[in-house]
Amino acid sequence: MLQYDVAVVGGGVAGLTAAIYTARAGKQTILVEKQERLGGRAMTHKKKGAYFNLGGHALYHGDALLTFRELGLQLPGGRPSVDGYGIWKGKLSPLPMGVKSLFTTPLLSWRGKMELGAWLAKLGKLDTQVYDKMSVREWIEGNVQDPMVRNLFYSLLRTASYVVAPDLQAAGPVLQQLKHALKGVLYLDRGWGAMVDELKQKALEQGVQIVTKNKVISVDHHEGKVRHVLCGDGMKIEANHIILATPPTVAHELVPHAEETALHTWKEQAVEVTAACLDVALRRLPEPKQQFVYGLDQTVFLSNQSRAAYLSEDGAQVITLLKYQGKEKDARRDLQELEETLDLVQPGWRNELVEKQYLPNITVCHDFMHLKRQENPGPAVPEIIGLYVAGEWAAHGELLVDAATASAKRSGPYSIYSRLKVRKGPRMSTESLYKSYRSALFSLAYRMLGSVMDAEDIVQEAFISYNQLPHPEDIRNERAFLYKIVTNRCLDLLRSSAKKRELYVGPWLPEPLIENMASETDPSLIVEQQESISTAYLLLLQQLNAVERAVFLLREIFHYSYDEIAEILGKSSANCRQIFRRAKGSIHFDPDQRPSISVAEAQIKDFVDSLLQGNTNKLLELLSENVVLYSDGGGKVRAAQIPVVGVHKVIQLHLNLLKMYEGQYVYSYLTVNGLPGIRIRLDHGVQFIYSFAFKNNRIETMYTVANPDKLRHIQLP
Template sequence: MTAKYDVVIIGGGIAGLVAALCLAKEGKSVAVLESQGQMGGRAITNKKEGVRFNLGSHALYFGEAYAIFQELNLMPDLFKRVDEFTPYGIWKEKVYPFPVGISSLLKSPLLPLSDKVKFGAILMKVLKLDTASIPYMSLRSWMEENVDSPMIRNLLYVLARGGTYVQAPDLQVAGPLFKQMQRSIKGVYYVKKGWGSLVDQLCKEALRLGVTLLPLKKVRSVEHRNGQVQHVQCADGEVIDVSHVILTTSPKVFLKLIPHAEHTSLKLWEQQAIPITAACLDIGLRSLPNPKYQFVYGVDQPILMVNASRVKGLELSDDGDIQLFQMIKFLGQSSDPQEDRKQLERAMDLVQPNWRREVVAEQYFPKMTVVHDFMHMKRTENPGPAVPEIRGLYVAGDWATHGEYLVDGAAASAKRAACHILSREPMRV
């Protein structure tokens, strides 16, 4: 028997679920095919010893994704905003106040007095920038044109990395990056009970709208003829008749699913993609040895450390007193998993002495994918939403960004694909 839907979405992560909801709200019959045993992709949450661990640290700012989640009527108490925080920075094996506010700027010894005034002025300039008007140039080029102090540049690079989870100043396009920095400086949202609870809400709403969710459904190929999608061939032998397919897999995966993909824009999009990875160490602690240090940047090393439990009401553990400390090392072209972990642990020794005595559970991913691509200077075109050579084929995902970062890229590209399928008609959201 052959199934039939208006739209099939391959991949059940954030992009796939958002696209499904946007389409289902407009009355389309939708199936989401996920090769893994559960929906969510990299947004799942695992529980160990009563502690809820995401797959590495995640960031949600007041951007496209947050707005789309609100449009999709997710529970309003799902997101907890961090309005104020006191950041610190590690510099030459010592911890100092990181200068982002007036108080920390005055206290921080990272800058001489003259540079403190300059840095404060530049931060205000960044917050007020009309990012759309910035010429097409890399972050490093913008810095060299606008900032003469090496240390101020360094601190701005740290903030750029912390707001985007991408460390590539020679490649990052300045305009989209500064837009993301503006959002990150203004605040961040955490997801109650981890990002898995966001996936649960998306799935619940999808089922309510009649979306068919199919975990453990591996796709063999998306067949097309005469430049038009015909059907989806599943690994279990099932054939799904469909005229519209949205690919939300990584570029390397979707190339294997589309016959003759090398003759389409998919090949170019895969070739120009630059994945970003990070080593992620999360630790659940019975108590925090040094409660002062809740958010720490690496100034002279590419790390970021965050106590996610500093936000009240998150429920990140069965025992409400457990502190969940998340650490990231942003990786370059080569890395050593053991050395990367040791570097994170040494930073933890500096920030939270004797932390090993307090460990309840931990999780380490030596090479997590942060994004499969981002807005960079080597791009020749932005991917999607439609694949021009094959009618009815679309793409979405963090890599299909048109300037958005992280989950904003996933959600925004999903909505773009859905809008294209709906002939760009306004959606009832």
């Protein structure tokens, strides 16, 4: 008989995730999968050079993506545009997903456009939990007035969850899923099978023993405790903890006398969700603009995933079509409807067909958050000590793969939550935590990202995540837990936006942090070194990769121990120490080069006065001979797309601008990123925020941000 601390039954996403986390906790773990390949419904099949998933798959900005990033998965792929079309009465019309399409779409009346615009603006801040006990239909009919906007919401929520049961589905969880979706999704290169391969590799690295082609036939228990797993080939695995990452019906079948346990309730309350899926690989698209389509009056969806991900070795376009199924299912009729949809969107597609795959009735999930649920499944089976469940059906508010990873982390005594147990003494309220840690968390996120707005969003999401924990009272160290969430979400955002940064027009500069924002949003900046938020310092941090930046900041600025950093990042202390040493060696910053604040203020005022007077000699004294001007317009406003180098060029540029906009601007002095700066606002609304770096009491570098997207957070008269 084999002996392990933990046995995981099922090698899908939930099973692999659970195995990795238990192994990371230092426990001997074995995973048993009945099929030859791991992944379950996350497998990918390769046909004639094209990669076909088992159904439509996309990673949202939810638990799964954060979990995979925390585990160090690379997840190569891309984020598609949300611009698309809607099918209404057999015709295609632009879908109102952005400002331009919102006002040009013929689908909505003017009143409907105003209502949808208002919803898009406030949906991101919507507290969805208050709608957990309300059906989707009740929410839509009670909150949305315009009939076509209602149709649009039915379609969006259906697509976000795959569920066609508006009277049964709980509104809160799917609204939360829609919020994730509106932040963009990730399509994976070579399909989800590549993600499964990464998970398998992580499991092996953690020492997980993986057994395939062996079916578990029984999970034996005695006197209320699990004993062992029995496999079809006679192999017996003794374990104190067993995680069933299987469908609820299978879990029920494997456990003797399951009808006397919660497994019976979970099986009986489960409502399976299915879909018909047609995948096609086309040599080319007959209609290249029509790549993303929602059905508004029919339950279909189309997406060309090749527009964002590598899914063919010969350049074919891989399109996925879905028919969301309710109780009535007809394989032939569903295929006909999907092909008719493809005829409408890509007429002549049959002439370009390379290969296709039709799955008439694939299970999307074995249960979801609905109003007839008696209780949320798991993580533990209360009647049998040491028995746990995981899977997309064991959701506690999450949906689809987010539920799979979240339930995996909840399962087992060595879960991500268990490692943070158990504290003594009273637990701080979320409000108290917010007041205590919000400023420091913002400070970390802003230094990581160089974005005020993204930092604020991530900190807000961290507290929402904390508030949604099933047992927040079990968290031993709330500060470490919140830092872990913020750090890993920053890492996720940095990785996902890397390609966008590469395509950025002109120099990239961090969003300016203005004094009244710093004092109001981030009081800790008073304590921390001002240099660590200066524009020059933030640009130096950009030279580090995402993980190096996280380790460096947590150690250098926030004074975390290497053990604490290791827990936050899921790495060893020795590795974190090495990363910090490497990062420290890459950062060469001499704060002694900066004059005192009062001297810097005087020099900047002299600079402005000399410009206005045209005093070139004085400007030559104030500016370094090799002064550099970086202008960040982001392609949105007129700005130099390469650095302007040399004192004469910089002076001449500013004199020319003063002449061009004579009488059309106002300026003011303010503190930018902890140091004196300037704000210039033109009459037509464009504004420029200047910050400076000094050397030998001269201005050596000038940074000006004019990209309006980076200045939206600034509320100044």
